[in-house]
Amino acid sequence: MTATDGHRASAQLPTLSAPFFLRGRLYEGNDVTHRSRDLGVAFTTPAIDLDRAVHPRGEVPPLLDVPLAEIIDFLVETGVRIRDPRNPFVRDCIDRMTGTHTLPRAVLEAQVVGAAGYLDKRLLRTVVEQNFPDPRALDAWVPKADFTGRKSFVRAFAPRLIHVLPGNSPGVAVKSIAQGALVKAVNLFKMSSSDPFTTVAILRTMADIDPEHPVVASMSAVYWRGGDEAVERVLYRPQYFDRIVAWGGGDAISNVVKYLGPGFQLVSFDPKTSISMVGREAFACDKTRERAAELAASDVMVLNQEACVASRFLYVEGDRGDVDDFCARLHAHIADKAAASGDTRPLDMELREQIETLHLLDDDFRVWGRTDGTGVVIRSDEPVDFHPLNKVANVVRVDSLDDAVRGVNVATQTVGFYPFERITDYRDRLASRGAQRVVRLGEAGPSTIGNPHDAMYPLHRFVHWMAHEDGVR
Template sequence: MNATDTKSAAEAVVSAPFFLRGELVESQDVTHRSRDLGVTFATPKIDLNKAVHPRTEVPPLLNVPLAEIIDFLVETGQRMLAPDNPYMQECFDRMASTHILPRSVVETTAKHAVAYLDKRILMAEVEQNFPDPAALDGWVPKQDFTGRKSFVRAFAPRLIHVLPGNSPGVAVKSVAQGSMVKAVNLFKMSSADPFTMVAILRTMAAIDPNHPIVKSMSAVYWRGGDDATERVLYRPQYFDKIVAWGGGDAINNVIKYLGPGFQLVSFDPKTSISMVGKEAFASDETLTLAADLASADVMTLNQEACVASRFLYVEGGQADVDRFCEKLHKRIAERAAASGDVRPLDMDLREQIETLTMMDDDYGVWGRPDGKGVVIRSDEPVDFHPINKTANVVRVDSLDDAVKWVNVATQTVGFYPFDRMPAYRDRLASGGAQRIVHLGEAGPSTIGNPHDAMYPLHRFVHWMAHEDGVAPK
């Protein structure tokens, strides 16, 4: 290899800097490969001492009023959207080489995610998570019915966030939530996106490099399962909880480090579904509407999000269900073309779908496994994970029959017709589902609602009680 070739190879390596407690760290000490595309990127070596905030020091945000924190988050959101923000533009440029989604989709998703940094939204989150938000700002006096007095505080925790790589929106929400609970935060970035969190933190530092939020944040990357790093950081001496997003392997890897004083708050792998009643076949107009709404749920973040529907249980005879499948495929293909994301399916998924096309008696297949959208009709859910604009429509005689396939991994259920939802919500909750919405509304959610069957901010904090008085005799 000559000098020119060597230079070109070096330039092909994407640089991913770290951010450690207010300081940008840039170097290319360690090379890695991205999860989805196998692209090489380089990072600094982790300074483990710098990544840990000593317990002998109170968290920097502890005595910063919540109102001031929210104001700073709002200003950060405004700066993230500014066209002259070099950090976000650089982030999108670099993600274009490592992320499975096209740059246009990633950039649009990030811009939509910034809408979360709105004063009304952030306050609603806090108020829904805490019966008395004053507990975040100080010690709240309590007195029980015996007259015994105490003080309670939602104390600033020390959190490790294991971020997913499927959506920049999680980075925005994580930095906001970590700030509002006044945590010391260490963000482990994904190999699919080792850029967004650092871009957010650099934007904050440009506003005020000495702000306590900036000093409370660190963002680094290491390969998941790297025992040399994790056996040092995943300890109760340094952190209270690990907030983990991601697939089963990522969650299982974290679990082995749990123990007294080191807890897991898990946003573990979820699969979302749709349930479409026979009312969809009342007319061609209702069928077209139901198929369009269902396609919106399937194509949420081009089916990369947990809320994206993968299995659609449709109530009716095969002829009617096939009509639904035809319309659904048309709308998925249209949405795929509009997004510019026409990635081919991976080899295993392509082979499984191609096998089904040869089994005419048991399956119907609309489209081809070419990344432009495919719909599979079956009488039971397929035994593989539909992804990349792949929808499995399961024909059922009654929506009652669909309930048996709901379990604790079922996150969102998009439902049609809307007036039948109350009749199913208790049974869906009993099966393990965590959310039921109108078909077509899997993406948006009511501000402050539980996420994955919990109120996250309430789980994040370290609840501390100060007992201050014996009950009178």
């Protein structure tokens, strides 16, 4: 069976084509024409061979009996190959992605190559050890016994996963492939229209190392338009897959939810908004003022504010004069980082109009910068009613950081906090409001290896936990 969504390609083919990778084999073709979400650029793909995309339940997953240590070694070698500037698959991927993605080439290349740092032996071992109290369960049936003398065996059995990948960060493909391999899953990656290239480039790199390796046989990557029932009605079924691992916004999640039921569950990395909380200690002297602004700018500009951990709303404790001084310094640092990155995309028309309207209002708002992609800081007494992005920061003046806590909810991912010593006074309240992570201001980007992500240990959620009860002996 095959499925073709979008429009049939005309005789005049677009310049961009996106191949598929299905269980170890590359598929090329121009059967279907799609358009990228952000730029509206046309690209072509083969028709999806749905039979090939599904690994039959009657077949044991290819990675099941491969030792975890061997899988990690293969991932490490993949990381080395991704970082190799001569890698033809990565070079070709970047060439093509610059036509569909909003980020400039240098930023895309840095994200893809930089993400290969995740494929480090110590890092991967730590991730497994933090996710599983007894990692032996990934390799074997682990014997257990309770206080009554009843014995059993437990295994973290290889799951069947569909990954709905995001379009904002190509590096997520590297992490998702690694995580799927670590849990020995059968994996189907649904690529985004902004980036229908990176996942296949990584899988082609793996196949170039060893085309017969079980990791390669466990991986497939295709594209279809989200919500296309001709594809999703077939694939989103418990007889084929156990979990859908979804990154993305409301539309991406709503496309999935209607298919959920017994045996087919959702592990969701929902869109999140991150914030900063800056106490009045920042205004103790000129040095602390400058330092706090510099740290805050680092959090705003994580992946040029494309990442969920990037700060968008900054609650600053102080009078208006001090807060305005902070805003001016913050804007200068954002502008410097934007210039250094080479990413000076103009803001889209709707956001530009919303910001420019603020200039016409009273002193409740003040704006630093221009809407030309070089950075904007907005000072207000309440959060603005639009979503800051593309190097736009909303500084909200508060009399007390207690007032800032009221702006935290279940959609708040990371809170960057200054001064550091006050974090312990607030972390329980932040968790109670729904926040998932609190860090020192300036450290939103890096994360402690193996820590929970979006309030869960993902790999632990991915696997199919199986028990073999062996009675009392």
